[in-house]
Each structure stands twice: as structure tokens, then as C-alpha cells.
Amino acid sequence: MTTNQNDKEEDIIDEKLNSLIEKATKANEKMDDSFKNSSAELNKMEEKIDNNIKEVEKTLAELDKDEQETEDEVEKLILKEAEEIAKDEIEDKEN
Amino acid sequence: MNETEKRVMKENERDVKKARREGNVDKLQELLDNMPENIRNYKHLKDVTKKAISLLNEKKAESTKPVTLTEAEIEQTTKLEGSTEALNELTAPVDAEINTIANESAMVIEEAEKSINEVSPNTETLNTELVEKQKEFEKVTMEFEKNEEEIKKMESYIKIAEGFLDLNLPKETIVKLLGDSGATQEEILLIMGPLLGTIDTPAADAAPVVAENQEVTPVTAPESTPVVAENTTTNPETVPVTAETTANNDVIEAKNINETGRYMLPANRGFFEKMSEKGRSIAATVYKGINMIPVVNRLVAKIGISYNQYFINAKEGRSSVLKDKMDGLDLEMKTFDQSKTRMIEIMENLKKNGNPGYAPLALEIKKMERQESKLANKRDQLQSKIELKENKIKIYTNKRDAIADKMIGKYENKLSPIEGKLEVINNEREKMNLYILGREIELERDEAYFNNLEKDRNQLMESLTSTGKSIEKAGRNASIKILNKQIEKGREKITKTREELAGKQRDINEKIAKIDAQAQPHRDRRNQFIRVKEGRPIDWNLEERNRLQNEKTMAETSSHTRKNEAETVSPTAPKSIDTNSDSSIEEAPSLSGRISKLNEYLTNNNLKKDLQIDEVYLLNNMTLTKETTVNLGMFKKVVEQYYRVKKIPENDYRTLLNNLK
Numbered sequence: 001m002t003t004n005q006n007d008k009e010e011d012i013i014d015e016k017l018n019s020l021i022e023k024a025t026k027a028n029e030k031m032d033d034s035f036k037n038s039s040a041e042l043n044k045m046e047e048k049i050d051n052n053i054k055e056v057e058k059t060l061a062e063l064d065k066d067e068q069e070t071e072d073e074v075e076k077l078i079l080k081e082a083e084e085i086a087k088d089e090i091e092d093k094e095n
Numbered sequence: 096m097n098e099t100e101k102r103v104m105k106e107n108e109r110d111v112k113k114a115r116r117e118g119n120v121d122k123l124q125e126l127l128d129n130m131p132e133n134i135r136n137y138k139h140l141k142d143v144t145k146k147a148i149s150l151l152n153e154k155k156a157e158s159t160k161p162v163t164l165t166e167a168e169i170e171q172t173t174k175l176e177g178s179t180e181a182l183n184e185l186t187a188p189v190d191a192e193i194n195t196i197a198n199e200s201a202m203v204i205e206e207a208e209k210s211i212n213e214v215s216p217n218t219e220t221l222n223t224e225l226v227e228k229q230k231e232f233e234k235v236t237m238e239f240e241k242n243e244e245e246i247k248k249m250e251s252y253i254k255i256a257e258g259f260l261d262l263n264l265p266k267e268t269i270v271k272l273l274g275d276s277g278a279t280q281e282e283i284l285l286i287m288g289p290l291l292g293t294i295d296t297p298a299a300d301a302a303p304v305v306a307e308n309q310e311v312t313p314v315t316a317p318e319s320t321p322v323v324a325e326n327t328t329t330n331p332e333t334v335p336v337t338a339e340t341t342a343n344n345d346v347i348e349a350k351n352i353n354e355t356g357r358y359m360l361p362a363n364r365g366f367f368e369k370m371s372e373k374g375r376s377i378a379a380t381v382y383k384g385i386n387m388i389p390v391v392n393r394l395v396a397k398i399g400i401s402y403n404q405y406f407i408n409a410k411e412g413r414s415s416v417l418k419d420k421m422d423g424l425d426l427e428m429k430t431f432d433q434s435k436t437r438m439i440e441i442m443e444n445l446k447k448n449g450n451p452g453y454a455p456l457a458l459e460i461k462k463m464e465r466q467e468s469k470l471a472n473k474r475d476q477l478q479s480k481i482e483l484k485e486n487k488i489k490i491y492t493n494k495r496d497a498i499a500d501k502m503i504g505k506y507e508n509k510l511s512p513i514e515g516k517l518e519v520i521n522n523e524r525e526k527m528n529l530y531i532l533g534r535e536i537e538l539e540r541d542e543a544y545f546n547n548l549e550k551d552r553n554q555l556m557e558s559l560t561s562t563g564k565s566i567e568k569a570g571r572n573a574s575i576k577i578l579n580k581q582i583e584k585g586r587e588k589i590t591k592t593r594e595e596l597a598g599k600q601r602d603i604n605e606k607i608a609k610i611d612a613q614a615q616p617h618r619d620r621r622n623q624f625i626r627v628k629e630g631r632p633i634d635w636n637l638e639e640r641n642r643l644q645n646e647k648t649m650a651e652t653s654s655h656t657r658k659n660e661a662e663t664v665s666p667t668a669p670k671s672i673d674t675n676s677d678s679s680i681e682e683a684p685s686l687s688g689r690i691s692k693l694n695e696y697l698t699n700n701n702l703k704k705d706l707q708i709d710e711v712y713l714l715n716n717m718t719l720t721k722e723t724t725v726n727l728g729m730f731k732k733v734v735e736q737y738y739r740v741k742k743i744p745e746n747d748y749r750t751l752l753n754n755l756k
Contacts, residue, residue, distance in 0.1 A: 006562045013555050013562075017574035020555070024548050024581030031541055031588045038534050038592075041718070042599050045527045049520050049603055053610045056516045063509050063617050068360075070502040071394045074401050075363045077494055079370065079378055081401075084487070085409045086373035092413055 096136055097194075108140060115147045120155070123148045252278045355379040358386050358393070381405055391616060395623045398502075401495045402627050407488055414484045421477040428470045435463045499628045506621035513614050520607055525740045526716060527603065531596050532736050533717025536686070536725055538589050545585045552578055686714070687721040689730050693755070705743055706751065713737055731755055 114122035127144045273283045352375050356367045388396045445453035559569035690710045738748045
């Protein structure tokens, strides 16, 4: 193969390589866009889930508070009742 | 006919002939009457005789002359005679056979009777034995049923014991709890022996305690003391409180009494400390065991305490003491009244008789009336006390129920939206998973694209070497280097994107699992509250608590919106379903093409409509185009995720999915 022929061949290969480079660059750019979009979309989805989770947490906190109030109420009832029974016992013994 | 009978018959025939010739109707009639009934051969002779009597009677009626038969008539009857003889000859073998059969039959009957007589006593014995066996069978059945009940009971105790073992409760506590659940010492030994080795069973009078794996401080239980427990609710029989037993409460040590305050809410500790010693002792008694219950479960335990029959029994116990006193007063008043009536009668008699001795009696009666009035006042006071106590019981139970109802109401109001939100969260997650699948499809496509670029690059490298360049030199080509970098960059992006997607998925799953776990105890507590209020023992269903610890089970939380399996038409096992729209093409077929094929198959086979894939919905949610290609493995994942988003029960699509190709 002569030098001229070789040069010609190499030029063709270079052209093809450049075309491949262009394709690869475009694919990378497309991937960047796609990644950006999907990240945004997933963040949006996550936000939705987070908001719902926050609402659940809020209701659970209210429930916690309710439970504490109930515990307080029931404990007071028990203690008052215990005290009353004690008084009754003493009273009955005296009578 | 035997020979004798034949001979008698011949004689009869002769007599009939003679009487017929003589025209002696009476004789004929007599002969006819005397002919045997059951011998068939006589039939003909009887007919002949009857005919002769009939003819003679007819003739007698026509004329008063002595009646005789004409020769023709005699001939007619003679023919009949011949017929009789012929018939006798014909029937003779039949008769002989009949006789033989009759004899044989008689013998058979005789044999049978003999056998029956022999068997009869055996039958009676067998009947008796049968009745006994039946009784025995019934006894065995009853025992079996009893054993079955025992087994069921033991199984339930084992379940309870296993639950507590999972909680790492101390063995003494578990033993006490089993005793509390009604297990006998023998049963406890049977259950716990193999699990824990040698153990001490609780004393029969030991108070049961519910506990968890915290600060186990053994407390000497007074006899028949009330129970502080989640799973020991109202049971009047188990906690009989009398004045005597409440007196035993004094036994509780001061140290334990003071310690009880530690397990109360800080807001109530001050009140507890200000209570009388007796009151604190009672509180310590009812709070016994609370130290062993984890803080998060103490609310239910305290509700359990308030539902403990102790409080009701204590008040009723006091009331019964007062009632006894009141009954005593009633009796005393009755006696007084009787004495007073008697005195009045005596006084009236004395007065009537003009006896002056009645004056002291009148004084005595006055005294009695005063005494009676005092007793009546005392009785009224006692009655008021009893009524007051009864009202107090009612007030207490009303307050207690109101607290429990209020909390149950709050659970009802708040858990329902929580469940709804969790459902929404789950749905969002499923949609997100579908979206991520779309990205994975794209990444696969990109990967394939870069693979192809690499293939082309390699071909060009080969072309370069064919021009005479060495591989090293070809590798140093500037364009090749740039291309390599781009390919490398692309691959790195694919890896990074995959990692990001997986990370996002993991983060969200963790968040959902966390919130689910936070909600779970409240769900359980709601049920425990209801059980305490209904007076049923609490079921320590630990599995339920663990059900949302991983992603798989978490997904199942949304399953309650799915239809029952029975309601759905499960697809009959389909043959393989070819979703490759064009098998001639080498590259992966389009997602759209596969969906069309699948939908077509579902329509043609009349399978459940819900299984049809909404292509537009799917492509939109995955942000993919119709042309997107997809391999079979990925297509299966897409279909499965689509069904999950659409909440199709897995049973409905599993077979279908397995047969996709």
C-alpha cells in the first residue's frame, strides 16, 4: 500500500472516529439531561412521600400526647380510688 | 297325594257315582261337604258333584217324580270322571315333587329353627357386648375430646410462654404469668421444664404479675392481691377482696411502697407522696409488677389496673360489711318491736283489770320507743353509707369507662388517617419504583449504545493497524483517545446513575419503614385498649409488631385494599406468551409491542380485565417512548411493577408473568 493510499485510508478512519466521538458526546449529553430530569422527578416524588410522612408524624405526635394525657388521667383515678378505699377502711374500722 | 289319600278319593268317587245314580241330592251334598279342602285333585270331583247336585235340583224343581239322571247326563258326568282320573295321573308326578319340596322345606325350616334356637343365646350375649363396647367407645370419645381440649389449652399456654420468652422475660415471671393465665403447676412444669430446665412453680396463692424484661424486682405478693397487668383484666373470681384481704395489704413493705412512685408520671408522684400510708399501700399493691412493663406499654397496663376488679370488690366488700351491720340492726329492731307489742298487751290487760301495776310498764315502753328510734336512725345512716358506696362504684366505673372510651375514640379518629396516609405513601413508592424501572431501561439502552460504539471503535482500530500502524501507535491516535474518554465517561455516568437510583430507593424505603414502625405500636395499643375494656386478655402478638420491619412486609401493608383471592378470576395457567412482536429482528422488541402482544393474549383468552396494561399510563409514568426497546427480563419487571402500582394481587398475575417470553 502506498503512502498516499495509507493517508487516504487514515483520513477516512479519522472521519469515522470523529463521527463516533460526536455520537458518544451526544449520548453523554443526553444522559446528563436525563439524569438531571430523573433526579428532579425523583426529588419531587420523595418530597410527596416526605410530606405524607410528616403528616403521619404529626398525627402520631398528637396521639402520643393524647396517650400521655390519658395515662395521667387514669393514674389520677387509680390513686384517688386507692386513697378513697384506704379512707373507707379506716372509717369502717373506727365504726 | 299319598296312597291313603288316593284310596279315600276313590271311595269318594264311588260314593258320588252311587248317589248320583240314586238321585240322592242330600248324600251328594254330604259327600261334597266332607271332601278335603286343601287337596287340589279333589277339585274335579267337587265340580262333578256340584254339577250333579245342580242338575238333580233342577229336575226336582221341574217335576215331583223321583228324579234320576238320564244316561246322557250320566255319560256327561262319566266323561268328567275320566277327566278326573286322567288329571290325577298327570298331576301325580307334580304332586310327588311338591311333596318332596314340602318335606325338604320342612326339614330346612326345622334346621333353621334349631339354628335360631342355638344362635339366640349368642345374639343376646353379642347385644350385651355391643352395648358395652358402645359405652366404652363413648367413654373413649369423651376422653379423646377432653384430651383434645387439654392439648388446645396446652398449645395456648405454650404460645403465651413462647411470646414471653421472645421478650426475654425472666423465667420466674413467665411462670407467674402462666399461673395467672390459669395453668396448673403440673402444666407449667410440662411447658417450661423442657424450655428452662428446673424451675420453681409459683405458690398457689401467689399473685400473678405481667412483666417485661426490665428491672425485675421480686415482690412478695399478699394473698389474692389484685393484678397489675395488661393481660389480667377484670375477673371478679380471681380477685376476691374482703376486709380480711385488704388488711393483708398492710404487709407490703414500705420500701416497695415508696418505689411504686417511680413508675408513676412525674405529675402524679407528688400526689402519691401526699397520700395516706394506707392509700399508698393500696396503690403499691395494685401497681405491683408495673416496674416490669416497658414505659411505652405502661398506659395500657394502667388502664388494665383501672379495670381491675380490685377496686369494685374493695367497695363492694365494704358495702357487704355495712349491709351485715344493717341486717343486725333490723333484727334488733324487730325483737324490740315484738317485746314492745307484748308489753303493750300486758299493760292493756292490767289496765282493763284495774290493776295499778301498769304505770312502770308504760315507762318501760317509752324507753323502748326511744331506743327503737335510735336504732332506726343508725339503720338509716348505714343505708345511706351503702347507697353512697354503691354510687361511688358507679361513678368510678363511669369515669374509668369514659377515659378508656375517650382514648379508643382518639385512636379511631387518628389511626384511620394515618392508615390512609401510609397507603398513599406506599402507592407513591410503587410509582417511584416504576419510574426508576423506566430509568433502568434507559440505562440498559445507553449501555448497549456505548458497547456498540466500542465495537465500532475496535473495528476502526483494526483498520488503522491494517494501514501498517502498530496497535500501540493506533491507540495513541488523538481521536481514539477522545473517543475512549467519551465511552469511559458514559460508562461512569451509567454506574453513577444506577447507584443514585438505588440510593434513592433505599432512602425512601427506610423512611417508610421508620414511619410504619412508629405507627405500629399505636395500632397495637388501640387493640390492647379495646381488649382491656372488654375484659379479655391481651394477645401478645409479637409477629404483628414485626410485620413492617422490612420492605417486603411493608409492601404487604397496602394489601388490605386488594380484593380477596376468591373474588378474583385467577388466570388459568397460560401457555407461554410471546411478547416479541417481531421475532425476525435481532434487537430487543419495543416495550409498546410487547404490551400489545400481552394485552391481545389477555383479550383472546378472556382473562381478568384488570390485567390489561394501560400503555399510555405506563409510558407516561416511566417517561418512556413507544419505541423504547426492552428485553424480556426487564419487561417482566415492568409488568410486575405495573401490577403492584395497580394493586393487583400477586396470585392473579404470577402465572402469567412466569409464562411471558
